[in-house]
Amino acid sequence: MGRYVVRRLLQMIPVFVGATLLIFLMVNVMGDPIAGLCGERQCDPATAARLEREFGLDEPVWQQYLTYMGNVFTGDFGTAFNGQEVTELMSTAFPVTIRLTLIAILFEIVIGVALGVVTGLRRGRPVDTGVLLITLVVISVPTFVTGLLLQLLLGVKWGWIRPSVSSEATFDELVLPGLVLASVSLAYVTRLTRTSIAENRRSDYVRTAVAKGLPRHRVVVRHLLRNSLIPVVTFIGADIGFLMGGAIVTERIFNIHGVGYQLYQGILRQNTQTVVGFVTVLVLVFLVANLVVDLLYAVLDPRIRYA
Amino acid sequence: MRGATHARWAACAMAVALAATACGGGDGGSGDAGAVLSASWGDPQNPLEPANTNEVQGGKVLDMIFRGLKRYHPETGEAQDMLAEKIETSDSQNFTITVKDGWTFSNGEKVTAQSFVDAWNYGASLRNNQRNSYFFGYIQGYDEVHPEEGEQTADTLSGLKVTGERTFTVALTQKFSTFPDTLGYNAFAPLPRAFFDDHDAWVKKPVGNGPYLVDSYTRGSQMSLRTWDDYPGPDKAQNGGVDLKVYTDNNTAYTDLLAGNLDLVDDVPAAQLRNVRDDLGDRYLNTPAGIIQTLAFPFYDEDWNKAGSEKVRTGLSMAIDRKQITDTIFQKTRTPATDWTSPVLGEDGGFQDGLCGKACEYDPDGAKKLIEEGGGLPGGKVTITFNADTGSHREWVNAVCNSINNALDNERACTANPVGTFADFRNEITDRKMPGPFRAGWQMDYPLIQNFLQPLYYTDASSNDGKWSNQEFDDLVDRANQETDTAKAIGLFQQAEEVVRDNMAAIPLWYQNGSAGWSERLSDVKLNPFSVPVYDQIKVS
Numbered sequence: 001m002g003r004y005v006v007r008r009l010l011q012m013i014p015v016f017v018g019a020t021l022l023i024f025l026m027v028n029v030m031g032d033p034i035a036g037l038c039g040e041r042q043c044d045p046a047t048a049a050r051l052e053r054e055f056g057l058d059e060p061v062w063q064q065y066l067t068y069m070g071n072v073f074t075g076d077f078g079t080a081f082n083g084q085e086v087t088e089l090m091s092t093a094f095p096v097t098i099r100l101t102l103i104a105i106l107f108e109i110v111i112g113v114a115l116g117v118v119t120g121l122r123r124g125r126p127v128d129t130g131v132l133l134i135t136l137v138v139i140s141v142p143t144f145v146t147g148l149l150l151q152l153l154l155g156v157k158w159g160w161i162r163p164s165v166s167s168e169a170t171f172d173e174l175v176l177p178g179l180v181l182a183s184v185s186l187a188y189v190t191r192l193t194r195t196s197i198a199e200n201r202r203s204d205y206v207r208t209a210v211a212k213g214l215p216r217h218r219v220v221v222r223h224l225l226r227n228s229l230i231p232v233v234t235f236i237g238a239d240i241g242f243l244m245g246g247a248i249v250t251e252r253i254f255n256i257h258g259v260g261y262q263l264y265q266g267i268l269r270q271n272t273q274t275v276v277g278f279v280t281v282l283v284l285v286f287l288v289a290n291l292v293v294d295l296l297y298a299v300l301d302p303r304i305r306y307a
Numbered sequence: 308m309r310g311a312t313h314a315r316w317a318a319c320a321m322a323v324a325l326a327a328t329a330c331g332g333g334d335g336g337s338g339d340a341g342a343v344l345s346a347s348w349g350d351p352q353n354p355l356e357p358a359n360t361n362e363v364q365g366g367k368v369l370d371m372i373f374r375g376l377k378r379y380h381p382e383t384g385e386a387q388d389m390l391a392e393k394i395e396t397s398d399s400q401n402f403t404i405t406v407k408d409g410w411t412f413s414n415g416e417k418v419t420a421q422s423f424v425d426a427w428n429y430g431a432s433l434r435n436n437q438r439n440s441y442f443f444g445y446i447q448g449y450d451e452v453h454p455e456e457g458e459q460t461a462d463t464l465s466g467l468k469v470t471g472e473r474t475f476t477v478a479l480t481q482k483f484s485t486f487p488d489t490l491g492y493n494a495f496a497p498l499p500r501a502f503f504d505d506h507d508a509w510v511k512k513p514v515g516n517g518p519y520l521v522d523s524y525t526r527g528s529q530m531s532l533r534t535w536d537d538y539p540g541p542d543k544a545q546n547g548g549v550d551l552k553v554y555t556d557n558n559t560a561y562t563d564l565l566a567g568n569l570d571l572v573d574d575v576p577a578a579q580l581r582n583v584r585d586d587l588g589d590r591y592l593n594t595p596a597g598i599i600q601t602l603a604f605p606f607y608d609e610d611w612n613k614a615g616s617e618k619v620r621t622g623l624s625m626a627i628d629r630k631q632i633t634d635t636i637f638q639k640t641r642t643p644a645t646d647w648t649s650p651v652l653g654e655d656g657g658f659q660d661g662l663c664g665k666a667c668e669y670d671p672d673g674a675k676k677l678i679e680e681g682g683g684l685p686g687g688k689v690t691i692t693f694n695a696d697t698g699s700h701r702e703w704v705n706a707v708c709n710s711i712n713n714a715l716d717n718e719r720a721c722t723a724n725p726v727g728t729f730a731d732f733r734n735e736i737t738d739r740k741m742p743g744p745f746r747a748g749w750q751m752d753y754p755l756i757q758n759f760l761q762p763l764y765y766t767d768a769s770s771n772d773g774k775w776s777n778q779e780f781d782d783l784v785d786r787a788n789q790e791t792d793t794a795k796a797i798g799l800f801q802q803a804e805e806v807v808r809d810n811m812a813a814i815p816l817w818y819q820n821g822s823a824g825w826s827e828r829l830s831d832v833k834l835n836p837f838s839v840p841v842y843d844q845i846k847v848s
Contacts, residue, residue, distance in 0.1 A: 030727070030728065030730075030731055031730065031731045031734045032730070032734050033730050034730075035730055035733035035734040035736075035737050036728065036729050036730025036731075036732075036733050036734075037352065037353065037438060037730075038361060038438050038733070039361045039362055039438075040747065040748055040749060040750070040770055040772075041762065041769040041770035041772075042733075042736075042737055042769055042770070042772070043438070043737075044440060044441055044453075044455075044769065045455055045456065046433050046453060046454060046455055046456060047433065047436055047437070047438065047440060047453075049456070050433065050434075050436050051436055054436065081352065081353070082350070082351065082352060082353055082354055082526070083353075083354040083510065084526055084527075088526075089527070092525075092527065092528075151562060152562065155562065155566050156562060156565045156566045159566065159567075162563075162566065162568050163559070163562045163563050163565075163566045163568065164554075164559050164560075164562070164563045164568065167525060167528035167529050167552070167553075251555070252555050252556045252559070253556070253559060254559065255553075255554050255555055255556065255559045255560075255563075257527060257528045257553065257555075261555050262527075264555065265350065265555070267728070268696055268728055268729070268730075269352065269728075269730065270728060270730040270731070
């Protein structure tokens with residue numbers, strides 16, 4: 001187990017370097033960011049040259065990358081164009097997005113898995129068909145439609161919630177955005193769990209458990225669900241990274257100043273430092289989440305062992 | 308925040324009981340001088356320094372926390388003395404400026420001549436990377452503190468001299484009669500010593516001399532401004548303060564306004580223009596702002612700069628049905644342009660309705676004929692380049708192209724060429740890579756006709772993106788700048804504008820309006836010619 005983890009951690013290094021290099025190159029291809037700083041006029045050449053030097057843009061790209069990575073390892077993610085340290089931006093943005101992601105994941109697990117179990121056990125019944133239909137609708141409607149619709153109904157028409165999230169972004173304010181963010185994944189989780197449960201319901205070990213005379217809830221939770229969760233855990237694990245980075249649309253609709261907002265602004269302003277910094281952290285989140293998922297397999301299914 | 312508002316309100320109600328006028332907002336209004344309003348905001352692009360702020364969001368804040376020598380009247384746009392007691396000159400080149408007595412910064416420091424000179428020297432110096440440095444370009448010694456290349460050889464402008472506690476002299480490199488009127492621009496604001504002594508702390512919480520002071524500032528999300536009770540100026544704030552909240556999407560701000568979580572939105576999204584009257588009734592304002600949208604041409608490209616090209620350019624201008632586009636796409640929040648300035652200047656300021664004449668009127672047949680006379684479109688087609696990331700540019704560019712195609716009976720005459728980001732768009736302009744006409748917008752820095760012409764069409768001027776160059780135009784502008792009689796100067800500028808028209812250096816499209824919507828709590832909401840709300844006059848009930 002320990003050796004497995006070490007091996008996986010070592011494997012992360014090339015993935016990390018490759019991913020950050022790609023992002024770095026992509027942002028660079030977008031062109032010189034300085035020109036966008038002076039409004040509808042040409043930056044005067046002297047100031048532009050000084051700004052380029054200050055942001056290290058006058059060096060060749062490979063050298064910029066090396067300097068950047070060197071700095072990253074000492075915890076220096078550079079400075080955004082508005083003079084703020086990228087680490088400062090991160091320290092305000094990540095807690096908000098983490099809260100949002102937590103709520104979204106919680107929705108996925110609680111509602112998604114519960115619905116999946118119910119429908120899986122009642123396959124073909126009206127409940128099953130009904131939920132399947134709803135998930136189909138949720139999956140096919142884009143997030144921004146769901147988000148704007150709920151915002152308008154709950155926020156403006158009925159006045160139950162504030163349509164936008166304040167700068168503190170507390171948990172209770174994030175419930176609706178979290179639900180919107182989770183909606184599509186939630187539908188997938190429901191469907192995944194349902195298929196998995198329906199499949200395993202007929203397997204030998206379930207029949208054995210029932211034959212042993214175990215109470216029904218024990219059969220379902222300990223035997224059936226535990227064995228059916230592997231694909232769901234894989235999905236949710238990958239979803240953590242996706243939710244954190246992919247919240248751009250949701251964060252925009254509800255005016256949440258999280259990672260998505262910083263990334264959006266960074267891209268618009270071609271701010272290499274912000275974009276690469278945030279994406280680097282997201283890459284790390286992805287890698288770690290994947291590792292945790294793989295380790296969880298062993299917990300769920302004792303037959304899986306890592307050496 | 309809400310709690311605080313209530314507390315203030317309660318305090319005010321008690322004050323009303325004691326003295327009936329205490330909370331009245333001046334002349335019989337129902338305003339509560341202690342109440343705070345919330346308003347939409349965008350994250351400023353650059354650090355909040357006066358000479359480093361070149362966009363509206365940062366400009367809003369500077370307008371609240373600073374007062375300069377001059378201030379543009381919120382309605383007429385006329386430059387009026389604010390901190391300036393007098394600005395004297397005998398030759399339009401050397402100015403003696405006297406600062407009024409009794410002004411202080413909100414930290415108690417006196418505003419002196421030195422406060423201005425230090426600020427201007429800071430703004431001009433290359434080492435400080437100030438985006439607006441070129442505003443000081445007319446002052447003697449600018450080429451030493453801000454050389455085009457190489458190291459600067461001086462730290463201070465030789466043209467600025469402090470001659471007394473409240474007086475200083477400015478020497479310009481050339482005659483520039485309207486120079487005093489440019490001094491209302493934010494870049495010319497005075498700065499306290501705190502700015503220089505502890506710069507980092509100042510940028511985190513700016514200190515100025517305006518009617519508001521910064522109470523707290525969370526970068527990227529909110530700034531709370533409160534009325535400065537000891538503000539010495541005549542335009543004291545009529546409310547208790549303003550909370551500026553950053554919105555990533557103006558649609559969300561609008562939704563928040565409808566839900567009652569926000570008091571003031573100063574940018575009603577294009578998609579909502581259809582509903583805004585139903586939603587807000589008369590709590591909506593739509594007034595002309597000093598913004599004009601044009602199509603510029605790449606004059607570095609032979610195809611657009613040969614004999615007869617001006618006929619092609621004029622023909623294109625006549626092929627655009629401005630009225631239809633402003634009516635349908637912009638719901639009349641923009642007005643078809645008939646000259647190259649803006650209605651906010653007023654007739655006296657140089658705006659001349661209809662100066663463009665026939666060249667700006669929709670005339671498909673005439674357009675076709677002119678373009679043929681001029682040798683046809685280069686390569687048989689025209690591409691309009693724009694940045695697709697902001698400002699609903701895609702819609703109108705497509706509409707302009709449709710209009711051109713219809714006029715020329717050729718479905719492939721005009722195509723739109725979107726560029727992903729503003730920065731990239733600016734890059735392609737700087738690198739002279741424009742394949743044809745491109746979007747050019749201009750928001751005035753100060754309400755002078757000079758500002759609509761010189762930066763855009765003078766040879767090698769900073770915003771002359773098409774690199775148009777015309778000796779006759781340059782001469783007229785030079786003469787106008789030297790002319791001490793304002794009316795004569797404006798006449799000369801208008802002659803220069805006629806040169807722009809005859810060559811169709813850029814196609815004027817439409818004048819842009821500023822818009823604002825507000826909640827029932829507010830009254831007396833106005834927009835100044837820069838499309839920024841006049842926060843200090845807003846009354847909150």
